[in-house]
Amino acid sequence: xxxxxxxxxxxxxxxxxxxxxxxxxxxxxxxxxxxxxxxxxxxxxxxxxxxxxxxxxxxxxxxxxxxxxxxx
Numbered sequence: 001x002x003x004x005x006x007x008x009x010x011x012x013x014x015x016x017x018x019x020x021x022x023x024x025x026x027x028x029x030x031x032x033x034x035x036x037x038x039x040x041x042x043x044x045x046x047x048x049x050x051x052x053x054x055x056x057x058x059x060x061x062x063x064x065x066x067x068x069x070x071x072x
Contacts, residue, residue: 036044
């Protein structure tokens with residue numbers, strides 16, 4: 001009983017812990033990208049690269065705006 005009292009709020013008790021460990025289990029992402037088809041992997045990689053490029057452009061745009069404000 002003392003061990004249950006030390007748990008953080010929301011962690012649940014013995015039954016909930018057992019259900020999580022034995023039935024639900026932690027989420028796994030093994031083979032999330034590798035498990036799909038070659039086309040799906042290639043599209044995912046292209047999408048990721050487009051997102052990275054967009055982020056780089058946004059950082060550069062914000063940097064240029066800051067530099068412009070400082071230069072005035």
